[in-house]
Amino acid sequence: MKDQNYFKEKLFNHTAAVPDELWHKIESQLPANKKRFPFFWFTLAAGTVLTATLIMWNPTRNQDTIPEKPAIEEKTDTIATAVSLPLSTEPSPTTEVLASGISETHNASSTVPANSVSANTSSAITISANNSSANNISATSKTSSTPSEKNSKKTKNATNQNTFSTDSGNTTHNRNRKNDIASHSSTFDLISESAPASVRSDINIDALPPSGINLITDEEDLITISGIRPDPSCYKFTGESTISPLSLDVFGGPGISPRSFQDVAGELAFYKAAREATEARQYAWSVGARVNYNLKQGYALRVGLLYQQNGDVFDYTDSLATQTTTRIDSFFAADGSFLYADTSRVLILGTLIKKIHNRYTHIDVPLIFSYELPLGRSTIMLNAGPVINLTSNYKGQMLDPGLVPRHFSSNQQNAIKVYKNNVGLSLYLGAGLILPINEHFSALVEPRFLYRVNPVTLDGYPLEEHRHYAGLNVGLRYHFHQ
Amino acid sequence: MLYDRFAPLLMSICRRYVGPSNAEDVVQDSFVRIFQYLMQYRSDGSFEGWIRRVCVNTCIRHLEKAKRLQLDYSGDTLPEYPVEPDAISKMGADELMRLIDTLPDGYRTVFNLSVIEGFHHKEIAQLLGIEESSSRSQLTKARKYIQRSLAATQKVEL
Numbered sequence: 001m002k003d004q005n006y007f008k009e010k011l012f013n014h015t016a017a018v019p020d021e022l023w024h025k026i027e028s029q030l031p032a033n034k035k036r037f038p039f040f041w042f043t044l045a046a047g048t049v050l051t052a053t054l055i056m057w058n059p060t061r062n063q064d065t066i067p068e069k070p071a072i073e074e075k076t077d078t079i080a081t082a083v084s085l086p087l088s089t090e091p092s093p094t095t096e097v098l099a100s101g102i103s104e105t106h107n108a109s110s111t112v113p114a115n116s117v118s119a120n121t122s123s124a125i126t127i128s129a130n131n132s133s134a135n136n137i138s139a140t141s142k143t144s145s146t147p148s149e150k151n152s153k154k155t156k157n158a159t160n161q162n163t164f165s166t167d168s169g170n171t172t173h174n175r176n177r178k179n180d181i182a183s184h185s186s187t188f189d190l191i192s193e194s195a196p197a198s199v200r201s202d203i204n205i206d207a208l209p210p211s212g213i214n215l216i217t218d219e220e221d222l223i224t225i226s227g228i229r230p231d232p233s234c235y236k237f238t239g240e241s242t243i244s245p246l247s248l249d250v251f252g253g254p255g256i257s258p259r260s261f262q263d264v265a266g267e268l269a270f271y272k273a274a275r276e277a278t279e280a281r282q283y284a285w286s287v288g289a290r291v292n293y294n295l296k297q298g299y300a301l302r303v304g305l306l307y308q309q310n311g312d313v314f315d316y317t318d319s320l321a322t323q324t325t326t327r328i329d330s331f332f333a334a335d336g337s338f339l340y341a342d343t344s345r346v347l348i349l350g351t352l353i354k355k356i357h358n359r360y361t362h363i364d365v366p367l368i369f370s371y372e373l374p375l376g377r378s379t380i381m382l383n384a385g386p387v388i389n390l391t392s393n394y395k396g397q398m399l400d401p402g403l404v405p406r407h408f409s410s411n412q413q414n415a416i417k418v419y420k421n422n423v424g425l426s427l428y429l430g431a432g433l434i435l436p437i438n439e440h441f442s443a444l445v446e447p448r449f450l451y452r453v454n455p456v457t458l459d460g461y462p463l464e465e466h467r468h469y470a471g472l473n474v475g476l477r478y479h480f481h482q
Numbered sequence: 483m484l485y486d487r488f489a490p491l492l493m494s495i496c497r498r499y500v501g502p503s504n505a506e507d508v509v510q511d512s513f514v515r516i517f518q519y520l521m522q523y524r525s526d527g528s529f530e531g532w533i534r535r536v537c538v539n540t541c542i543r544h545l546e547k548a549k550r551l552q553l554d555y556s557g558d559t560l561p562e563y564p565v566e567p568d569a570i571s572k573m574g575a576d577e578l579m580r581l582i583d584t585l586p587d588g589y590r591t592v593f594n595l596s597v598i599e600g601f602h603h604k605e606i607a608q609l610l611g612i613e614e615s616s617s618r619s620q621l622t623k624a625r626k627y628i629q630r631s632l633a634a635t636q637k638v639e640l
Binding site for chain 2: 006007008010011012013014015017019022023025026029030269274277317
């Protein structure tokens, strides 16, 4: 039919107007994306809530501070107050008060004008510093009720029970004795000493040798002054520290491996769509171990090994699949002699369904710089640094650019070459919390993100594939001891 | 993107096979199938060819489901109608579409598959589940039907 060509020429590529609402109808019939259980986000949220709970509900979180410091401050106030009391020939209630306890002494000080008392409450060092800046500084022993006792006990008091107080105004105290504060020991434990003698000594600070002041600033003296006893429940106070700067982390946890495609040539949008339609994320997890070396001022270096595995499902259905078989029919005569053979090919129509579990593994070496910040008994750490890929391995099937399912495993015959065996440099970013368990172990929780700088696909592959990783490290830290 | 590019083409194809009244529904079904079975596209043909094939299959399924694909197995009784040699070449695409619309469903389907899509009778026979001879006879009848329609049109014009 001669005119048939005109039909084809004019109608083969003919187009017709499409109603505007047609796309909305199509979109409503498309299968919705499967709602997956957000395992990773659930785990991350649970970890965050758990961590926050541990931080908030930590009854001993302030034990690494000096618990006796308020007592010291109280003593200082008390002593200064007591010193400011006018000397009396009668037994002063202060004497008993001093012997009985700090708080009562403090009550006795209420009779003293506040401006006549130096209440240095910061620390023993502060006391020294403040007093050194005052015009008049007096070193006063504990008051006693009678002058005779005062005289008899003055040496002892001068030796063991001196403190400083400033006189902001005119000094009205009796200056019975001047004591050489330089000869005093560093012990400021006034409470332990009973002071039967009322010895009051005002010493001009200018007359004091420098050592009289310096003894307070000495670190060992401060420890004695504070009277701090280590809290056995606090892992940081175990006497002389034997903790090595080295520690070992072992961790693992779930994650997700976000993937993105980039159509390099800009001509394979359908291939990108087909890959996204046939491959779905299934799981991701990682394990690792690293050695930590703690530097000064909270900095640390970490080096280790990371093993990461991602799983995808390649889901492919071909309802137009065919299978061809060859059939050979041989015909023989009645006597058994061969007559001829008839060869035919049989085409079988069917549906091909593939559900392949693809696996992607990476082994990396992280070189991490870290900063650790104490938070109560816990420690917050911020980790960042480069990660060098040692090797990567891939196993499974996927669509090739012709949308034909192909193996991409390296050990498979006729496999398509898609992925690199080494993806090079990646960047690590994490923030975590270390919770002490005992002297040797701490729990470790660290959400982290691994950004792979380079695509995992080979250079020149038309569809670049980028894979990153976000996961939650949960593990233990072992503290080495020297 | 895929929709914007191919929707007008598929609308035209569906109109040729199932007529203007049902074309929109079949285009809709075609796109749903295309998005659903996108991964079935094989590299041994063009992507547009695959989409066209899916659309044609959807049209045929629609006709079968509506029991409109009743082939005429009666004898070839239609005579040849003399038509001007340039009659069809002078016609525009829309006129040709209307001319095809006048064909009975069976004739039109085989005509579309053979003349416009370029399928062989063997393929048409497999696609429609008929004998090759039936495909040939349907095409012959469709051709004579068009000739008759063209002749009638020319008579009217005269």
